[in-house]
Amino acid sequence: MAKDLKEIKDIEEIKELGWDELLPGAALFSFREPVEDVAEIPMEERPYAPTNSHEWQVGDWRVEKPVYNRDYCIDCQFCWVFCPDMSILSRDKKMIGVVYEHCKGCGICVEVCPTNPKSLLMFPEHMDNQEALAMWPKKEEKK
Amino acid sequence: MVKKIKNLKEFSLSNDRFEGANLMCPGCAHNIIVREVLNATDDPIIVATATGCLEVCTAVYPKTSWDVSWLHIGFENAAVAAATISAAYEVMKKKGKLPPATQKMVDEGREPKIVAFAGDGGTYDIGFQSLSGAFERGHNFMYVCLDNEVYANTGGQRSSSTPIGASTTTSPAGSVSYGEKMMKKSMVEIMADHGAPYVAQVSPSKWKDLVKKVQKGFEVNGPVYINAQSACTTEWKHAPEDTIEVSDLGVDSCVWPLYEIINERDEHGIIYSTKLNITYRPKKKIPVEEYLAAQPRFRHLFKPENRHIIDLWQKAVDARWEYLQKREEAGV
Amino acid sequence: MAKKYELNEVEVWDGNMAAAHALRQADIDIVAAYPITPSTPIVQNYSKFLADGYVDGEFIMVESEHSAMSGCVAASAAGVRAATATSSQGFALMVEVLYQASGMRLPIVLTVVNRALAAPLNVNGDHSDMYLGRDAGWINLCSYNPQEAYDLTLMAFRIGEDLNVRLPVMVHQDGFICSHTAQNVRPLQDEEAREFVGEFKPVNSMLDVANPVTHGVQTEEDWHFEHKARQHNDLMNSMKTINEVFAEFKDRTGREYTPVYTYKMDDADVAIFALGTTVESARIAADQMRQKGIKAGVVSLRVLRPFPFKEVQEVLSNVKAVATLDRSAPGGTFGMLFNEISAALLAGGKKPVVLNYIYGLGGRDTTINMLKEVYEDLDKCAKAGEAVVPLQQFLGLRGPKLSFY
Numbered sequence: 001m002a003k004d005l006k007e008i009k010d011i012e013e014i015k016e017l018g019w020d021e022l023l024p025g026a027a028l029f030s031f032r033e034p035v036e037d038v039a040e041i042p043m044e045e046r047p048y049a050p051t052n053s054h055e056w057q058v059g060d061w062r063v064e065k066p067v068y069n070r071d072y073c074i075d076c077q078f079c080w081v082f083c084p085d086m087s088i089l090s091r092d093k094k095m096i097g098v099v100y101e102h103c104k105g106c107g108i109c110v111e112v113c114p115t116n117p118k119s120l121l122m123f124p125e126h127m128d129n130q131e132a133l134a135m136w137p138k139k140e141e142k143k
Numbered sequence: 144m145v146k147k148i149k150n151l152k153e154f155s156l157s158n159d160r161f162e163g164a165n166l167m168c169p170g171c172a173h174n175i176i177v178r179e180v181l182n183a184t185d186d187p188i189i190v191a192t193a194t195g196c197l198e199v200c201t202a203v204y205p206k207t208s209w210d211v212s213w214l215h216i217g218f219e220n221a222a223v224a225a226a227t228i229s230a231a232y233e234v235m236k237k238k239g240k241l242p243p244a245t246q247k248m249v250d251e252g253r254e255p256k257i258v259a260f261a262g263d264g265g266t267y268d269i270g271f272q273s274l275s276g277a278f279e280r281g282h283n284f285m286y287v288c289l290d291n292e293v294y295a296n297t298g299g300q301r302s303s304s305t306p307i308g309a310s311t312t313t314s315p316a317g318s319v320s321y322g323e324k325m326m327k328k329s330m331v332e333i334m335a336d337h338g339a340p341y342v343a344q345v346s347p348s349k350w351k352d353l354v355k356k357v358q359k360g361f362e363v364n365g366p367v368y369i370n371a372q373s374a375c376t377t378e379w380k381h382a383p384e385d386t387i388e389v390s391d392l393g394v395d396s397c398v399w400p401l402y403e404i405i406n407e408r409d410e411h412g413i414i415y416s417t418k419l420n421i422t423y424r425p426k427k428k429i430p431v432e433e434y435l436a437a438q439p440r441f442r443h444l445f446k447p448e449n450r451h452i453i454d455l456w457q458k459a460v461d462a463r464w465e466y467l468q469k470r471e472e473a474g475v
Numbered sequence: 476m477a478k479k480y481e482l483n484e485v486e487v488w489d490g491n492m493a494a495a496h497a498l499r500q501a502d503i504d505i506v507a508a509y510p511i512t513p514s515t516p517i518v519q520n521y522s523k524f525l526a527d528g529y530v531d532g533e534f535i536m537v538e539s540e541h542s543a544m545s546g547c548v549a550a551s552a553a554g555v556r557a558a559t560a561t562s563s564q565g566f567a568l569m570v571e572v573l574y575q576a577s578g579m580r581l582p583i584v585l586t587v588v589n590r591a592l593a594a595p596l597n598v599n600g601d602h603s604d605m606y607l608g609r610d611a612g613w614i615n616l617c618s619y620n621p622q623e624a625y626d627l628t629l630m631a632f633r634i635g636e637d638l639n640v641r642l643p644v645m646v647h648q649d650g651f652i653c654s655h656t657a658q659n660v661r662p663l664q665d666e667e668a669r670e671f672v673g674e675f676k677p678v679n680s681m682l683d684v685a686n687p688v689t690h691g692v693q694t695e696e697d698w699h700f701e702h703k704a705r706q707h708n709d710l711m712n713s714m715k716t717i718n719e720v721f722a723e724f725k726d727r728t729g730r731e732y733t734p735v736y737t738y739k740m741d742d743a744d745v746a747i748f749a750l751g752t753t754v755e756s757a758r759i760a761a762d763q764m765r766q767k768g769i770k771a772g773v774v775s776l777r778v779l780r781p782f783p784f785k786e787v788q789e790v791l792s793n794v795k796a797v798a799t800l801d802r803s804a805p806g807g808t809f810g811m812l813f814n815e816i817s818a819a820l821l822a823g824g825k826k827p828v829v830l831n832y833i834y835g836l837g838g839r840d841t842t843i844n845m846l847k848e849v850y851e852d853l854d855k856c857a858k859a860g861e862a863v864v865p866l867q868q869f870l871g872l873r874g875p876k877l878s879f880y
Contacts, residue, residue, distance in 0.1 A: 014205045019701035024641055024709060025580030026692050026702050027679045028207040034685040036244050038210050039185035042158050046210070053201070053208040056164040077155040081350050082387050084174035086163040093152040102163025106170035106376075107384030187684035191549065204698045207689035212681035214552050215691035216575050220545035223537060227507060227546035231553035232682055234504045234533045242554075242677075244685030255684060273545070276538030 007032075011050050042091065054102075058085075062105030064122040067132040068097050073119035079109035095119075116140055144253050145358055146185050154354065157182035165208035166200035170383025172373040172390065173197050173289045175347040180258065180287055180369075183357040187211070187248050187255040189228055193221035193265030196296040197289060218265055222274040225259035226282035226366070232257065233283075256361050257284040262373075263304035264294045267328050278337040278366045281412070285360050285367040288330065291375035299378040303328045307459075308452040309440045311378070316443035321452050326459065334368035335404040338414055341365075343403035343422075346372040348390035352401050352422050359403070372399045380439035392434040395425040397464040398456075402471075419470040428464075431457045477502070477531040479665050480524070488660045490653035493621040494560065494586045494646070495520035497628035499529055500668035501584070504555035504675070507535040507546030511565035512598045513650040514588035518560055532556075540565035544572035544585075551581035552690045554680025556632070558583060562650060563590035566604040570611065576643045577612030578706060579690055582635035583643040585613070586628055589751065590650040591837045599838020600650030602750060602802040605779070606811055612706055614644040614713055615779035619754045622660045624648040626730055627777075629663070632672045633720045640713045641678060642706075647779075651838065652752040663728070671727060711781050734783035735790050736775040739765070743772030745853035746791065748816055749800035750775055753834075753841055757800075760846035769854050782815060788823035791816070795857035796828040798849045800870075802835045809867055828856040834870035845871050 360367035801810025865878035
């Protein structure tokens, strides 16, 4: 009998499924259980199925990562709206931070950030965020 | 039900139904467009997608990046897929056989929105027949073309959306060629001429304009066509972080004018008025050259022997901008 | 609610009308179709049923067969019952989507009125389209006359939609000879037919907004093989359901269907193995041969896919010579039936003489006399214990005799 992919807890376990365990037609599910109104439920509260890419990571694509500095942020949400990867975490109209599991390091958030100095800057992937914050540039004088 | 989105802060309350860890390129505009379209409503959404970047990168077994029901059949049939899902929905509604959760949404005035996404290859070229057929039949759905002016998924071959002078893998620039020879096909007008109630051109960089148009599209009854500029870091060859800037250059140079065409129809579907509205006017119209210079796919045009193509570009863009303004002024 | 269609106990219907009534009675939610000769009347009849209030579902006149099958796939994935009809070039245009329908395990029903494939263009019956689609992963049912076209179309919904099967089903009938020839048909009354077909059971419906589902994924070398294996396994095992549905249909109507059809095979020395309307002609030829003392029989497939391998072995276990009649240009080899029947026999340890006749292309008439000639060839081979005529011959062809091997 086909295993119900919703029941599988471990992503690694999916990779080992034999032909006899697959759901006919290769259908994939977004959630483990019915979700009546997805648009009303923030991501952190959703019962994601292991087959939802939300549960997976692409952070290792990055060479550089965006680091967020709360001190200068005006919560304009430009970074949120233009992030191609749903990786700017924003709740109640406030910017919270970067979802590093899903951020591919494109750098759009930094480019569109309007503050001076910017509230998001790219740093080498291996650098500690605290270290990055400590070396944050000062306000640039308008020429 | 129209979602209230007064400003960006309010828009940021949206709970995305498109998920991260998809396999789209870093900085891809497709994703930004998809987010803006899906977040334009809180009503249920059902998506059909043509073969292309968005399809091959968001549903690679055993992972899906969709929190809404999603279907891919082939390259050339996203329009008929979405149109028939819409028809299936109408039949089940009429028969009173919708699944309970769906029926509950309908009772609350939140009818599912059926959206097709396809690239310019799946729209201007191979999917055009299916698209034309579905629009002629008048199904209630929205078709969004993610227009990156190239077959990006298969390695950057020209499509009938590729603009003149672009170097692609099947119209490469060379010692005796300036690249693509044809002007881009006028898809927006073609779709408006199908009599669709609402047709619009958008850019993800102008998010509010895009969201407003998508919301208008969701409100009308009948097929809606949205042509979305989709800057492609891989094939336009700009840096991933420059996606929004390149998009803005396109809009502010009027290479990618933002406008809508509304075919107002009476209860019998007879069109009694066609209006074209320009929805964004650049404060300062920048030269096309700046838009071209930002994208290495046009780099060869800056050689002396190809400069005439840049002049041609400027002429074509000016003429088109003039045409749109005349139509708007005349109310046709 | 659709109006009840008043039907006589015996109606005079051609194959197209019979198939159209079966589709009407199956209470289909979405028919997406495009007309093509000779299946056009199915689409036209269905349109008329809709116009007269006999159909509840939606009928979408799409702009191509590609869109017709794409529409069926979308509707089926949306969780509703979908069906269509086509022939020949239209079938060829659908081929890409046929594979998607079966790979996505969507129980669509397709009535195929078999017709030749161009070039040269031809509107008449042969089995080129059937052969083109035989590897597409669909269940293939074959009929010989309007009654069977009707019966098998109704049964197709039950078979494909069974939760153990969930595969699309084609029902074949011969262009013109079946599709346009009016014959007596004993239909079920509307309510009986509806009850037999039953309510559509959605699986992973896209319309269920509380359970978002992704259909039509990409699988590469790490997954594709397993999914295709699963699909093949379930298609092979669908024979069980097919037999159950055949049995239930017999209980209701008295009409018996079996995966392999036989006529006078119990003591046959020689047999014609053919598909479609030719079976009916072959029966007459067999009877006439028997009057001459030749023990002739006829074998055919009701179920082309899944191929009834064991049943074929069994039916042919005692014949001395069998002629496989392929009504499709074989394209550089033997006909499909020759290859498949030979393989089944060889695997079963039997080595009767197997001959291959290519016949009836583009609607060329196949007469009783031609079929009797085939039996004469078989009789010669049976008596000699070996092939004494060429293995592949063209039957009813003008010009010098064409044969190979």
